[in-house]
Amino acid sequence: MLFQRFLTIISLVSILSLTACAAPTNPNSAPNAQAPVKLILGAYTTPREAYSKIIPSFVAQWKAKTGQDVTFEESYQGSGAQSRAVVEGFEADVVALSLEADIDRITQAGLITHDWKAGAQRGMVSTSVVAFAVRAGNPKNIHDWADLTQPGLELLTPNPKTSGGAMWNILALYGAALRGKVNGVAANDEAAATQFLQAVLKNVAVMDKGARESITNFEKGVGDVAITYENEVLVGRQAGQQYELVLPQSSILIENPVAVVDAYTDKHGTRAVAEAFVAYLFTREAQEIFARYGLRSIDPQVAQATAQQYPTLADVFTIDGQFGGWAQATPKFFGDQGLYTLAASAVQE
Amino acid sequence: MALIYLTVMLIVPLGVIAQDGLRAGLGGLWHAITLPVAWHALTLTLWTAAVMSILNTVMGTLTAYVLVRYTFVGRDLLNAIVDLPLAIPTLVTGVMLVVLYGPQSVLGGWLKQTWDLRIVFAPPGIVLALLFITFPFVVRAVQPVLLNLDRDQEEAAATLGASSWTIFRRVTFPELILPVISGALLSFARAIGEFGAIVIVAGNLPMFSQTAAVYVLGEVESENRLAASAISLVMLTLAFGLVLSMDWLHKRQQGH
Numbered sequence: 001m002l003f004q005r006f007l008t009i010i011s012l013v014s015i016l017s018l019t020a021c022a023a024p025t026n027p028n029s030a031p032n033a034q035a036p037v038k039l040i041l042g043a044y045t046t047p048r049e050a051y052s053k054i055i056p057s058f059v060a061q062w063k064a065k066t067g068q069d070v071t072f073e074e075s076y077q078g079s080g081a082q083s084r085a086v087v088e089g090f091e092a093d094v095v096a097l098s099l100e101a102d103i104d105r106i107t108q109a110g111l112i113t114h115d116w117k118a119g120a121q122r123g124m125v126s127t128s129v130v131a132f133a134v135r136a137g138n139p140k141n142i143h144d145w146a147d148l149t150q151p152g153l154e155l156l157t158p159n160p161k162t163s164g165g166a167m168w169n170i171l172a173l174y175g176a177a178l179r180g181k182v183n184g185v186a187a188n189d190e191a192a193a194t195q196f197l198q199a200v201l202k203n204v205a206v207m208d209k210g211a212r213e214s215i216t217n218f219e220k221g222v223g224d225v226a227i228t229y230e231n232e233v234l235v236g237r238q239a240g241q242q243y244e245l246v247l248p249q250s251s252i253l254i255e256n257p258v259a260v261v262d263a264y265t266d267k268h269g270t271r272a273v274a275e276a277f278v279a280y281l282f283t284r285e286a287q288e289i290f291a292r293y294g295l296r297s298i299d300p301q302v303a304q305a306t307a308q309q310y311p312t313l314a315d316v317f318t319i320d321g322q323f324g325g326w327a328q329a330t331p332k333f334f335g336d337q338g339l340y341t342l343a344a345s346a347v348q349e
Numbered sequence: 350m351a352l353i354y355l356t357v358m359l360i361v362p363l364g365v366i367a368q369d370g371l372r373a374g375l376g377g378l379w380h381a382i383t384l385p386v387a388w389h390a391l392t393l394t395l396w397t398a399a400v401m402s403i404l405n406t407v408m409g410t411l412t413a414y415v416l417v418r419y420t421f422v423g424r425d426l427l428n429a430i431v432d433l434p435l436a437i438p439t440l441v442t443g444v445m446l447v448v449l450y451g452p453q454s455v456l457g458g459w460l461k462q463t464w465d466l467r468i469v470f471a472p473p474g475i476v477l478a479l480l481f482i483t484f485p486f487v488v489r490a491v492q493p494v495l496l497n498l499d500r501d502q503e504e505a506a507a508t509l510g511a512s513s514w515t516i517f518r519r520v521t522f523p524e525l526i527l528p529v530i531s532g533a534l535l536s537f538a539r540a541i542g543e544f545g546a547i548v549i550v551a552g553n554l555p556m557f558s559q560t561a562a563v564y565v566l567g568e569v570e571s572e573n574r575l576a577a578s579a580i581s582l583v584m585l586t587l588a589f590g591l592v593l594s595m596d597w598l599h600k601r602q603q604g605h
Contacts, residue, residue: 080571081598161566161567161570162567162570184492204471204554205470205554206553207551207552207555207559209548209566210551220447220451221451221452221453222447222451222452222453222470254501269600334571336384336573336576343384344386344555344556344558345385345555346388346556347556
């Protein structure tokens, strides 16, 4: 009887999925300058609000310039998941991701064939820094990395295995310690930095799947501090959240890449509009929108104009400068025997 | 036709997991399983599922007994509610438990203040989530057997002066033992693979509250397919063993 019930449920589910598959797909019309064109954007979740403003303004500009209508199909999910989806056949014309390593994966799959870092900004469309969200009034007096080891403090940071954002967090913390910017931790001492990493990990109460889930949990009242991107905190505050932003004196510069996916744009015949869209993202107009939604601008003039909102940190380092790029940092920290992996297991013993 | 369907829908995908997990040979499989974080995730999954199965067996049997043997207002409604956990996305179950027992809720705050007890973001939360999700399994395994039970023996025992507890223990329960075990095994098997609710309530700290299913997601996302398939293979083998023993129990029950 129980099994009959299961069979009913299973057959219902399969009927549903069959129906979903049978939905008509858009016929792939031949590229034509005047025919409407569809552009597929595969992005990570953070800049969603910014793109909701940038896209309409690009559409209007493209229409005025070429007379062609562009419609956008937008997909937002975790950077790593998005990048894997593209590799596995999600035909995004343009990808906007959280870290370079996720673009590299698409390049290695042979889908991006041009040198996407050739431009003046090396393909990085916005930046941010790793920062802290604390409760209104900062009741636990959190001002810098060293404060995160207070006994009994509850921290939120996502799981580095599933979240690019979490990798930034761990590297920011470790880098700051290594550079001698954490009180009580000697500079250039890997053992001391690892020990500091363990002390912070000891206070982690929840590890969510992604940066968004983590900040959502913090908004629900879980934890005293969330380690996250500066822009997540700023966007949350814009949406009326009461938590506050704390910038540590030393942090890692998060650089967010965009690229045209050659294989898919050529297949769709959308190269011209895809390249124009990526170029548009670097214009002052688009950069101002990014800055409005919590992201630091890569345009020097926009950056200067918004310097009040985005104070310069005493010490900022990059993944390339401090850790020799993702290709080296990922196995060194997050592999089977990586520094983070070992520290995380040591903490609970 | 049905056989082809079964092969395409079940056997081939399961075969892929098995093949993938054995890609690096048995040594590689063993290495992947015995990594401290993986090993802890597996044992955590098994003990939380075991605790849940025991609680669920006791309470599920009692619930079925009450639903069949007693008439009271709202019985039909209650009977219908038993199945609800099957229809709710387990993610929703997780969110609900966090709202109910989270540090910000009245109940969760009180438990933390008074008893220093942490329910969500700790193993007890996992057990609670599993209990909710698998609640129908034991009830629905026991109920039909109870309904079809010949009541003459019970009445005879009652005439001979046995108390209702003795009747349940000595007369009714022996008839129920096979369905109870089969319900318990089914809930255990279901619990091993649970993901949606657990990823929300557990807190997912490696070596503390990260279960096997959540560990597998982490390995998939960090491109470590071998570790992911290895752990999946272990979970699959366990579930397969459970299903086989359930099948055997069913056969015995019918031969009974």
